[in-house]
Amino acid sequence: MSLFGLFKPRAATAPVARERLQILLAHERVALGPDNLIAILRDEILATIAKHVEIAPEAVKVTMGQQGAVSTLEIDVDIPTEKITASLARQMPTKAVA
């Protein structure tokens, strides 16, 4: 450490804390909020698919993101090919990203 370093004010860390919190809480409020939107959506999507195809609960992934002013909802469903009957296979893609 140079002698000048002793007198140089240290970089402010509070703005970093503030920004990290704002980003984190924006995500957590959506995921853990009172409505728990993601969990509800996930359960309902799973129930709808399960009516037609045998599916593991972990196969449905719902994530919500935010880029600037736009919120995106991403639904990712993995369905094993062998579980789909021939007729369903023609109508439904194996992976749907909305």
Added chain:
Amino acid sequence: MSKVVVVTSGKGGVGKTTSTAALGAALARSGNRVCVVDFDVGLRNLDLVMGAERRVVYDLINVANGDAKLAQALIRDKRVETLSLLAASQTRDKDALSEEGVARVVAELRGLFDYVLCDSPAGIERGALLAMRFADEAVVVTNPEVSSVRDSDRIIGLLDSKTLRAEQGHRIQKQLLLTRFDAGRASRGEMLGVADVLEILSIPLLGIIPESEEILRASNVGAPITINAATSQAGRSYEDAARRLMGETVPMLVPGEKKSLLNRILGRRAA
């Protein structure tokens, strides 16, 4: 009209118990009938901070389960006669508390006191949820530090969804008590400022309590700071917060905003 206030935070060690004792004593000194209730079953400490640890015979669980009458369990403070304590159980496990039991105790306390302050345990488990369950208002104790602010945000979400008032479609008033605040460090950008925390949590400010040696001194001797050192900066900050809780308008001072040495010298010269 009786008010039930939960003092909560999510994170441990931010000052819930200290604040419950300090606010309770300040409210009682202004003539209100106040009961402070410890919900931290298995890890009770409000009795110790209040200096009543050797007077606990019956506790919250005894009353909730009907093993003792409320009057037998209430411990009247020896310094402020309108202040009472209902201790938590130290021996029973935390599942011993039932929602019906707590509902009955809180209802009975409402009939006896102007303010019932519920000291919540840390975390978001059963004890914390029961402490907030029947509250009309909440004091969210937060340190200007990332983990505390995050946990307070989580608790605010729970207050809006898990309390009886919220479930009945009412609004639950939540106010921020910023504790262990160091104005010098905040002004140098080393600590989250008051405005930062308020903007992130977006609830109104009840008070700012400075980091203070008096707090430890008060808990060492088992006296709420608003009794032990009422005129100290932290003591006055708690008094102001208690007055705001009573609905008074008190100007918000940022405690401990010290002038720099240079400013002090210049200020003295100018005077």
